[in-house]
Amino acid sequence: MSSQSSKKSATAISPTRGENYAEWYQQVVKAADMAENSPVRGCMVIKPWGYSLWENIQRVLDDKFKETGHQNAYFPLFIPLSFLQKEAAHVEGFAKECAVVTHHRLEVGSDGKLIPTGELEEPLIVRPTSETIIGDAFARWVQSYRDLPLLINQWANVVRWEMRTRMFLRTAEFLWQEGHTAHATREEALEETMRMLEVYAEVAEQWMAVPVIKGEKTAGERFPGAEQTFCIEAMMQDRKALQAGTSHFLGQNFAKASEIRFLDSQGEQQYAWTTSWGVSTRLIGGLIMTHADDDGLVLPPKVAPVQVVILPIYRTQDDRSRVLEYCHAVARALRSQRYAERPLSVQVDERDERGGDKVWHWIKKGVPLRVEIGPRDIEKDALLVARRDRAHKDKQAIPRGEFVATVTTILESIQEALFERARSFREQHTRRIDTRQEFYDWFTPERVQDNEPTPIHGGFALAHFSGDVQLEAQIKADLGVTVRCIPQDGSESGICPFTGAPSQQRVVWAKSY
Incomplete structure (x- = not known):
C-alpha cells in the first residue's frame, strides 16, 4: 500500500487507504453492500453479499470439522450466572463484556411506557462463550472412557459488550463457531488443540489467501482459564495484526469446574482433559483488510459468492x-x-x-x-x-x-x-530487531508537516522476549504493542533487548485489532 495520497477522483473508494485507513475500511464495506449498522448500538445487519461470503467460509470450515470427526450441536444462548462463577479466571476475563438478563416480563406502566417486571431468581448471561454451559452438558454425557473423545462444534452467535465497535471486526454481537472437546488424556487433548489450529491456518491460507503465522499466546494474552492458547495471526494493510483464530488447551480446569469425570479402563475416576477453539465473522474483516484496494473489495475466488x-x-x-x-x-x-x-x-x-x-x-x-x-x-x-x-x-x-x-x-x-501479494507485503513490513531503541523507533510514527504523507513505519517486529508479564504490559502502555504470538517455527537463543535476560525464541510483536 502506497503512503502517497491518491486523488479522490481516481478511485472508487474515498478516502483511500493512505488518507484514512479506518474510514476507507468502512467505505469498502458500504460500497460492497456487505453490512450496515443496526439500531442496536454496536450490532450490525449482515446483508446478503456479506452473509454469502460467511456461508462460503462456514461451508469449508464445517466440512473440515466433520472430516476430523466432529459433530454439530446447539446449546442455550442464556447461561446462569452461577455457571460463570465456577471458573474464577474465566469469569474475571469476561465479566466486563457480559450482557445480563434480569427480568422475564414487560408491563405497561401508568405513563404508557413498557417497564421490566418479573425479576429472575438468578440472572442469566447472554452467551459470551460457551465453555461453562457446554461443560455442564459434557458432565452428563461423559461417564466412561468409552464416551471419549467427545468432539462437538456449535455454530452460533455470541454477545460481548464492546465499547468501540467496527463492522465485522469488533461488534457487540457476532457470528462464530466454537468447538468443544473432551479427552481421556492430556496428550490427546493437546493433539486436538494443534489439529484445529492447523485447520484454521489451512482455511485462512488456502481458501481466503490470507498468510498467517501460527504460534502460542503469552500468559498475558492467554484465553481466561486456559493452560495454553494457540493462534493464527495475519498482517493487515495498515501493518497491524489481526488474530484470525484461536485454539485453547484447557487442561482440566473446566472439567473440574463442571465435574466432567469418567471411569478409566482401570475403574478409576478421572477428570477429562478439554479443548475449545473458534473463529468468527472477524475473518471477513481480515479478508477485507488483507485484499481490498482503493476501488473496493477484492475477493479470493475460492470463497467469492460470485466468481x-x-x-x-x-x-x-x-x-x-x-x-x-x-x-x-x-x-x-x-x-x-x-x-x-x-x-x-x-x-x-x-x-x-x-x-x-x-x-x-x-x-x-x-x-x-x-x-x-x-x-x-x-x-x-x-x-x-x-x-x-x-x-x-x-x-x-x-x-x-x-x-x-x-x-x-x-x-x-x-x-x-492474492496470497503471494499479501505474503510479500508481510515480509516487507517484518523486521528482526535486537535493541530497545530500534524497537521503540519501529513502532513510533515520525512527525510530519501538515499535508505530507506519513512515512511507513511499524509492522511485525521479531524480537527476543524474556517472558516478563509486567514488561509486556509496560510496552503495551507505551506503544500499544503486544506479543501477538510465539511462533512455532523453532527456537533461537538470544538476549531480551528490554531486560538483558536470556531468551529462547523471538516472538512476534505488533499493534493489533
Whole structure:
C-alpha cells in the first residue's frame, strides 16, 4: 500500500487507504453492500453479499470439522450466572463484556411506557462463550472412557459488550463457531488443540489467501482459564495484526469446574482433559483488510459468492435479445465447470443500468472475473475479460471456447496472486530487531508537516522476549504493542533487548485489532 495520497477522483473508494485507513475500511464495506449498522448500538445487519461470503467460509470450515470427526450441536444462548462463577479466571476475563438478563416480563406502566417486571431468581448471561454451559452438558454425557473423545462444534452467535465497535471486526454481537472437546488424556487433548489450529491456518491460507503465522499466546494474552492458547495471526494493510483464530488447551480446569469425570479402563475416576477453539465473522474483516484496494473489495475466488459476472453490453432492443441469449449460453457453459469443490458461481447482470455503472458495481463488490459481451464480441465469438486483482482497465479478449476451458486456471491464478501479494507485503513490513531503541523507533510514527504523507513505519517486529508479564504490559502502555504470538517455527537463543535476560525464541510483536 502506497503512503502517497491518491486523488479522490481516481478511485472508487474515498478516502483511500493512505488518507484514512479506518474510514476507507468502512467505505469498502458500504460500497460492497456487505453490512450496515443496526439500531442496536454496536450490532450490525449482515446483508446478503456479506452473509454469502460467511456461508462460503462456514461451508469449508464445517466440512473440515466433520472430516476430523466432529459433530454439530446447539446449546442455550442464556447461561446462569452461577455457571460463570465456577471458573474464577474465566469469569474475571469476561465479566466486563457480559450482557445480563434480569427480568422475564414487560408491563405497561401508568405513563404508557413498557417497564421490566418479573425479576429472575438468578440472572442469566447472554452467551459470551460457551465453555461453562457446554461443560455442564459434557458432565452428563461423559461417564466412561468409552464416551471419549467427545468432539462437538456449535455454530452460533455470541454477545460481548464492546465499547468501540467496527463492522465485522469488533461488534457487540457476532457470528462464530466454537468447538468443544473432551479427552481421556492430556496428550490427546493437546493433539486436538494443534489439529484445529492447523485447520484454521489451512482455511485462512488456502481458501481466503490470507498468510498467517501460527504460534502460542503469552500468559498475558492467554484465553481466561486456559493452560495454553494457540493462534493464527495475519498482517493487515495498515501493518497491524489481526488474530484470525484461536485454539485453547484447557487442561482440566473446566472439567473440574463442571465435574466432567469418567471411569478409566482401570475403574478409576478421572477428570477429562478439554479443548475449545473458534473463529468468527472477524475473518471477513481480515479478508477485507488483507485484499481490498482503493476501488473496493477484492475477493479470493475460492470463497467469492460470485466468481464470474457477465455484463451484457448493447444499445438497441434487437441487440439486447441476441446478447442476453449469448450471455446465458456462456453462463451455462461456465457453470458446468467446477472450482474449489463446487460448480462455478456465475451471474448475468441484466439490470437496466449504464455499462460503466455496472462495471464499477462489480468492481466494488470484488468479483474475481468480469466478462463483458457485446454484439461485436458475439461476431468474433470472443469475450472481454477483466481480473479483479489487476487494474480495472486491464482487459483481455479471449475466444469463448478457450475461456470456458481455462476459467478455473485463471481463477486459481488470481487466488495464488492474492496470497503471494499479501505474503510479500508481510515480509516487507517484518523486521528482526535486537535493541530497545530500534524497537521503540519501529513502532513510533515520525512527525510530519501538515499535508505530507506519513512515512511507513511499524509492522511485525521479531524480537527476543524474556517472558516478563509486567514488561509486556509496560510496552503495551507505551506503544500499544503486544506479543501477538510465539511462533512455532523453532527456537533461537538470544538476549531480551528490554531486560538483558536470556531468551529462547523471538516472538512476534505488533499493534493489533
